[in-house]
Amino acid sequence: MTGQITTAVFRPSGKTVRVPSGTNLLDLMRRIDIDLAATCGGKGKCGKCKVKIEEGAEDLPSPTETELQHLLPQEIKQHYRLACSIAIPLVPYFVVKTSSTNFMEMKLQTEGRLVAVTPDPAVSKHLIELADSLPSDEETLLNTLREKYGLECTFDYEALTDIPAAGLHGKGLVTCVVYDRRSVVAVEPGDTTLNCLGFAADIGTTKLALYLMDLLTGKELASSASPNPQAIYGDDVMSRIAYSLTDKSNNAVLQKAVLKEVASLVRACCTKAGLKPKWIYEGCFVGNPCMVHFLLGISARSLAFFPYRNVFRKGMTLRARELPVRLNLHPAARLHVLPLIAGFVGADTVAARLAVEKDTSAEIEMLLDIGTNTEVLLSDENGSMACSCASGPAFEGMHISHGRKADSASIEKVWIDPATLDVRFQTIDGAKPAGLCGSGIASVIAELLKVGILSSKGKLNGHLAQATNRIRMANGNRFEFVIAWKQETSIGSDIVVTQKDVLEVQKAKAAIYAGCELLMKQKGVTARDIDRLIIAGAFGQYVDKAAVKAIGMFPDVPIERIEEVGNAAGVGAKVALLSRRKRQEAEEIAESVTYYELALDPDFVRTYASSMLFPAASSGNHPSQNEKETGSDARE
Numbered sequence: 001m002t003g004q005i006t007t008a009v010f011r012p013s014g015k016t017v018r019v020p021s022g023t024n025l026l027d028l029m030r031r032i033d034i035d036l037a038a039t040c041g042g043k044g045k046c047g048k049c050k051v052k053i054e055e056g057a058e059d060l061p062s063p064t065e066t067e068l069q070h071l072l073p074q075e076i077k078q079h080y081r082l083a084c085s086i087a088i089p090l091v092p093y094f095v096v097k098t099s100s101t102n103f104m105e106m107k108l109q110t111e112g113r114l115v116a117v118t119p120d121p122a123v124s125k126h127l128i129e130l131a132d133s134l135p136s137d138e139e140t141l142l143n144t145l146r147e148k149y150g151l152e153c154t155f156d157y158e159a160l161t162d163i164p165a166a167g168l169h170g171k172g173l174v175t176c177v178v179y180d181r182r183s184v185v186a187v188e189p190g191d192t193t194l195n196c197l198g199f200a201a202d203i204g205t206t207k208l209a210l211y212l213m214d215l216l217t218g219k220e221l222a223s224s225a226s227p228n229p230q231a232i233y234g235d236d237v238m239s240r241i242a243y244s245l246t247d248k249s250n251n252a253v254l255q256k257a258v259l260k261e262v263a264s265l266v267r268a269c270c271t272k273a274g275l276k277p278k279w280i281y282e283g284c285f286v287g288n289p290c291m292v293h294f295l296l297g298i299s300a301r302s303l304a305f306f307p308y309r310n311v312f313r314k315g316m317t318l319r320a321r322e323l324p325v326r327l328n329l330h331p332a333a334r335l336h337v338l339p340l341i342a343g344f345v346g347a348d349t350v351a352a353r354l355a356v357e358k359d360t361s362a363e364i365e366m367l368l369d370i371g372t373n374t375e376v377l378l379s380d381e382n383g384s385m386a387c388s389c390a391s392g393p394a395f396e397g398m399h400i401s402h403g404r405k406a407d408s409a410s411i412e413k414v415w416i417d418p419a420t421l422d423v424r425f426q427t428i429d430g431a432k433p434a435g436l437c438g439s440g441i442a443s444v445i446a447e448l449l450k451v452g453i454l455s456s457k458g459k460l461n462g463h464l465a466q467a468t469n470r471i472r473m474a475n476g477n478r479f480e481f482v483i484a485w486k487q488e489t490s491i492g493s494d495i496v497v498t499q500k501d502v503l504e505v506q507k508a509k510a511a512i513y514a515g516c517e518l519l520m521k522q523k524g525v526t527a528r529d530i531d532r533l534i535i536a537g538a539f540g541q542y543v544d545k546a547a548v549k550a551i552g553m554f555p556d557v558p559i560e561r562i563e564e565v566g567n568a569a570g571v572g573a574k575v576a577l578l579s580r581r582k583r584q585e586a587e588e589i590a591e592s593v594t595y596y597e598l599a600l601d602p603d604f605v606r607t608y609a610s611s612m613l614f615p616a617a618s619s620g621n622h623p624s625q626n627e628k629e630t631g632s633d634a635r636e
Helices: 025-031 065-070 073-077 137-149 157-169 229-233 237-246 250-273 289-296 347-355 438-450 462-466 499-523 538-542 545-550 568-578 580-592 604-611 625-629
Strands: 005-011 016-020 050-055 080-082 093-098 123-129 173-179 183-189 197-203 207-214 220-227 280-287 316-319 334-337 365-369 374-380 383-389 410-416 423-427 471-474 478-484 495-498 532-536 562-564
Touching: 025 229, 065 080, 123 137, 137 157, 137 173, 137 183, 157 173, 157 183, 173 280, 197 250, 197 289, 197 568, 207 250, 207 568, 220 229, 220 250, 229 237, 229 250, 237 250, 237 289, 250 280, 250 289, 280 289, 280 347, 280 568, 289 334, 347 365, 347 374, 347 568, 347 580, 365 499, 365 568, 374 499, 383 499, 383 580, 410 438, 410 478, 423 478, 438 478, 438 495, 438 499, 438 545, 462 471, 478 499, 495 499, 499 604, 532 568, 545 562, 568 580
Parallel strands: 005 093, 197 280, 280 334, 365 532, 532 562
Antiparallel strands: 005 016, 050 080, 050 093, 123 173, 173 183, 197 207, 207 220, 316 334, 365 374, 374 383, 410 423, 471 478, 478 495
């Protein structure tokens, strides 16, 4: 029976709501802002939206086929269910407990290699004394700005309304806030010239990172990061676009979700720095095209269908108050979004290029910004070409049986003894393991290849089950490998890598490798020609370079030519916030890069399929063409 009222109680948050019975549990949790991983967008594919029903479980129907695929028998006995698969029953109280590990303290990469830049921000502040010699205060201020500071300005209407109170409370001494050297956007009482802040924000598919900056000195005052709250609507851009198109109000849902989190990060940074948000006059945003469209509340429908066009490309500036969520900045604050390139290559790629200083000794450079959507930028003396690879979230722990985003309980490194096949592992902070983060997943696959447990086609070697109990049959027809026994973990069950997990890694790394290969083909270069391979993003910061090379994620460039630069997109956002010249350079980068659509390349399917194979363990190279041609079952 539906429509009658049930009281739903959520632990440990303590939230209690009265809702009609028959309401989907995941939909309800989204509406009341309870964080729960649902990386497939609630389609029943990921099995991450696991909850424990502490009261009312007996009134639920039997587990669905989807739940039986993702939940262990002992979990079902303990009343664990998938939130996407159940509706709230007609009972007086329905008590739900969410796991504290759904959004644990994640190790979200915010740091990147510093870039020296002389501060020349769009916002400037100028101290002026009002005088009685001219017919109006406006003329006094404009004349002083012209004669003393060399600025030809006009007044915004709101700034004009500031003048009477500012002059009165400042006893004739006021500070003019000027934007882009031409618009007076605010007038403040007294001398406030030392209070001039801005923030840079990297809006990633998986995480948000925000940096509070002193616009006068260029110093970073604080930083904060969090998971992207849009993840509950899908873990990749296409899932979120699909969600946005299912109902005309969903685009606003996605926009408000990310803006509320930006507001929270602004508050967190100001608290850390002991400063007030009212002194923030500008924010600078970067992100992939989909994230930028959602941030601005612009429909991403055109990105859902080939030829994947953006609604806009050039950088833009808007007033913060134009957005539907208050960010609690200065009332006159502006927000600037860096330009996009084309398709799914966006402002984050522009920012990364801005942040990575050109090595004059390197004739050919390849920049990889690895994430749910991986961008590849290949540059030589003839210019730059970029493509976007739908690498998916496998290297962020999603779609992996025991995958998880990086936190203190995540395994980040694995060693397998080639003689005994015993395993040693290392978690990020030495805690008992609860799963594998991206770097741990890459490390496991590299080790399995090295000791012969995994073939180049991605098959686990069941014959070795006679040599070790770590290789075992799962579900009667697939092998899996045990990384940690349940007594070693914090989750009460073994941590394993399954045949399906291997396939997810193959798909992710094949997408990246194929993108690199096809760009190199367009440029007429080989791996040997690449002087500098730059890995940006959180994954590239922590992963073992030898491990990702061993699994064939990118071209076989010598390790000494590979550099990790951390969150280059975030660094680029900071640079663009601090420097008008760099902001113009960002526009020039976006205009000059040639976008290459992989889907139009006649060799894409073949290249992708052959890239599913792992390199030969002895050489570190992809299998020979002959081996590729016999690898028709690489997708199995």
